[in-house]
Amino acid sequence: MKKLFATSTFIMLSLLLVLAGAPRGAVAGETIKIGSLHDLTGGLNIYGIQMSQGLKLAVQSINAKGGVLGKQIEVVEYDAQSELSKYTQYTNTLLLKDKVPVIFGGLTSSSREAVRPIIHRKKVPYFYNSLYEGGVCDRYNFITGATASQQLSVLMEWAAENYGKKFYIMAPDYNFGTISAHWVHLYAKRLGGEVVGEDFLPLTTSDFGPTLRKIQAAQPDVVVALPVGANQTGFLEQFAAAGLKDKIGIVSTNYGSGNQQVVVSPDAGEGIIVSQEYFMWVEEPQNEPFKKLWESNYGLKEPIISEAANTWNAVHIWAAAVEKAGTTEAEAVVAALESGLSFEGPNGTVTMQPGSHHLRQNIYIVRGNREHAFDVIKVFNSVVADYEEEVCDLTKDPTVSHQFVPDL
Numbered sequence: 551m552k553k554l555f556a557t558s559t560f561i562m563l564s565l566l567l568v569l570a571g572a573p574r575g576a577v578a579g580e581t582i583k584i585g586s587l588h589d590l591t592g593g594l595n596i597y598g599i600q601m602s603q604g605l606k607l608a609v610q611s612i613n614a615k616g617g618v619l620g621k622q623i624e625v626v627e628y629d630a631q632s633e634l635s636k637y638t639q640y641t642n643t644l645l646l647k648d649k650v651p652v653i654f655g656g657l658t659s660s661s662r663e664a665v666r667p668i669i670h671r672k673k674v675p676y677f678y679n680s681l682y683e684g685g686v687c688d689r690y691n692f693i694t695g696a697t698a699s700q701q702l703s704v705l706m707e708w709a710a711e712n713y714g715k716k717f718y719i720m721a722p723d724y725n726f727g728t729i730s731a732h733w734v735h736l737y738a739k740r741l742g743g744e745v746v747g748e749d750f751l752p753l754t755t756s757d758f759g760p761t762l763r764k765i766q767a768a769q770p771d772v773v774v775a776l777p778v779g780a781n782q783t784g785f786l787e788q789f790a791a792a793g794l795k796d797k798i799g800i801v802s803t804n805y806g807s808g809n810q811q812v813v814v815s816p817d818a819g820e821g822i823i824v825s826q827e828y829f830m831w832v833e834e835p836q837n838e839p840f841k842k843l844w845e846s847n848y849g850l851k852e853p854i855i856s857e858a859a860n861t862w863n864a865v866h867i868w869a870a871a872v873e874k875a876g877t878t879e880a881e882a883v884v885a886a887l888e889s890g891l892s893f894e895g896p897n898g899t900v901t902m903q904p905g906s907h908h909l910r911q912n913i914y915i916v917r918g919n920r921e922h923a924f925d926v927i928k929v930f931n932s933v934v935a936d937y938e939e940e941v942c943d944l945t946k947d948p949t950v951s952h953q954f955v956p957d958l
Contacts, residue, residue, distance in 0.1 A: 581624035582617070582878060584609070584865075585644035587655030587665070592632025593753070593779050596808040597657045597857050601679060602627065603848055604858035605654055608865035611843065618869045619876070626650055630661065637664040645672050651878035652677070652868055654861060658778070659683060659725035663953070666691060670951045673880050675887070677868060679860035681804060681826060683729035684935065685954040687942035690880070692887060692907045694860040694867070694900070696827040698733040699937035700913050701803040704930050705825040706737035706774075708915055712823075713799035714771025715743025720761060720785060721776040723750040729955055730803070734774050736956055746770050753779045758788045765794065772799035775822075783810045790818040799823070806916075806924060807856050816920040825915045828859040828897035829924050832914055840896035853923065856897075863895040863909075867902060888945055899932070905943035908935040 586605050589598030609623045617623055626648045628640035637656065644650050645668070653669065654677045656662045662678050669676040669690050677692050684697035709717075717738050721727030727750055738745050747768035749761045765773060773794075777785050786805070789795065801823040805811070811819045830841065830853040840862065844854055870893065871886035872878055888904040901910040913933045916924035941954040 581622045582619070582872075583624045583626050583648060583650045584868075585641075585648065585650035585653035585655070586625050586627035587630055587637065587640050587644065587653060588627070589632040589657055589661075590629040592630075593781070594632040594657050594808075596780065597680070597855065598630070598632070600852075600855050600858040601655070601657070601861045603844075604854075604861035605865055607843060607847055608862045610847070612866065612869050618872050619878075623869070630655070634660055634664045637661045638668065641665050641668045645674060651675070651880065651883070654679065654864055654868075656680065657857065659729075662686070662691075663725065666951070675868065675880060675883055677861075677864040679864050680857050681807060681860075683726050683733065684937060685729065685941070685956075686952075687906065687938070687944065687954060688951045689884060689907075689944050689948045692864070692867075692902065694864045694909050695857065696803075696911065696913060696933075697908060697935045697938055698730055698803070700827070700911075700933045700935050701825045702730070702733045702737055703936075704913055704915065704928075704933070705801055705803060705823070706734065706741060708823065708825075708928070709772045709774075709799060709801045710741045710743055713801075715741055716769070716771040717743060717745045718765050718768055718770035718773045718798075719745060719748035719776075720765075720773055721748070721750055722778045722782060723752055725953075726778065726804075727776055730776055732955055751782065754781055756781045756784050758785045761785070762788060762792050762794065765789075765798070766792075770798060772801055775800050775802045776804055777802075777810070778804065779808075780813075783814060786810070786814050786818045786822070790815070795821065801825075806918075809852050809855055811918055811924065812852055812922050814922075816922070819918040819922065820920050822918040823915065823927075824918070824924065825913055826856045827909075827911050827913060828856040828895075829914055829916055829926065830854045831916070831924055831926055832897060832912075832929075833926070834896060834898045834912075836894050836898075837896040859896045863893055863897075863900055866893050866895075867891055867900075901932075903935065903939060904945050906935060906938040907942075907944060908938045910934050 681695040874886040875882035
C-alpha cells in the first residue's frame with residue numbers, strides 16, 4: 551500500500567511539474583487563447599469591427615484545419631471603445647488575468663504607442679495590423695500594415711509625374727499625421743519638389759473652411775490628404791464642394807482604409823488616388839477565396855478594408871510561427887517569426903522581414919470611381935519597408951525599443 555501511494559505521489563508530482571513548466575496558453579487539454587483588442591465602438595469602430603472580424607475569420611479557418619499544435623484557438627476580446635485609456639487597461643488585463651501568449655490589435659499610432667511599452671516589459675508578441683507612419687523597432691512588435699516608406703514612396707512619385715511637384719499636407723494632429731508629413735517633406739525634396747503648406751487638425755474637426763482657404767492661397771499641384779475617422783472624412787466633401795478637385799489633385803495613403811469611399815458622394819470620391827497594401831478589388835490568387843469566406847460569414851454590404859486583411863494575415867503568420875516553434879513561449883515564437891516566414895494572403899505573398907519585423911508585400915495604387923469603389927491602376931510587387939530595414943535590425947540588437955523618424 552505504501553509502495554502504491556509512493557508511486558501515485560510520484561506520478562502526481564511529475565504531472566504538476568510538467569504543467570508548471572508548460573508554455574503560457576499551451577497546457578495539454580486546453581485551448582490556446584489569443585488576445586483581441588479592437589475599437590468595436592466609438593468613432594474608430596469603422597475600422598475596429600472589421601479588424602475583429604478578420605481575426606475571428608482567421609481563427610475559424612485555422613481551427614477548421616486542426617488548430618495550432620493540435621489545439622483549438624480561443625479568442626479573448628475586449629472593446630477598446632476608441633479610447634487610449636482602454637488600450638492600456640485591457641492590455642494589462644489580457645496579459646495578467648487572461649495570460650494570453652499574443653495580442654492582436656490597435657488602429658491609431660497613439661493606441662499602438664500606449665500598448666507597446668507594456669508589451670515590451672512583459673515580453674509578449676504583439677501584432678499591429680494597421681498602415682502607419684513607420685519607424686517602429688521593437689523585438690515584440692510585428693507589423694503587417696504598410697509603412698510610409700512603402701506607401702508614400704510610390705504614391706509621391708506617381709503624384710509628381712501626374713499632377714506636379716507642389717504639395718500641400720492635410721493630416722490629423724497626432725503621430726500618424728505629423729510623422730507622415732515628415733515623409734511627405736522628405737519625398738518631395740527627393741523628387742525636386744516642395745511642400746507649400748500643411749495643416750494638422752484634431753480628429754474632432756468638422757469645419758475645413760480655414761484649411762481650404764489656406765490651400766487656395768498656397769496653390770499646390772496636389773494635396774496629400776490623410777483624414778482619420780468620420781469627422782475628418784468631411785474634408786473630402788468640402789474640398790469637392792469648393793471646386794478644388796478640378797484644379798488640384800488629391801492623393802492619400804489611408805483614404806478607403808475605413809471604407810470612407812462608401813460614405814462620401816461620387817463627386818467627392820471620384821478621382822482620389824490612394825496607395826495601400828490591400829483593396830478588395832485586387833486580383834490575387836487568394837483574394838477570391840478570402841472574399842467568399844468573408845461573404846459567407848459576414849456578407850459584403852461593405853467592402854473589406856485593408857486592416858481586416860492585415861489582421862487575417864497576422865493570425866496566420868503567428869500560427870505558422872507557433873507550429874514552427876512547437877510552443878507558444880514568447881522567445882521561441884519570436885525566433886520563428888524572425889526566420890522569414892511567408893504567407894499567401896489575399897493581397898499576395900507577404901513575408902516577415904527578420905530584422906525590422908515588418909512585411910515585404912505588394913503595394914497597389916488605385917483611383918476612386920463613382921460606384922463608391924476603386925479601380926486598380928498600378929501594382930508594385932513585393933515592396934520592402936526600406937527605411938525600417940535600414941534603421942532597425944533586431945536580430946543584431948534585440949534590445950532596441952524605439953520609433954525612428956527620418957532626417958530631412
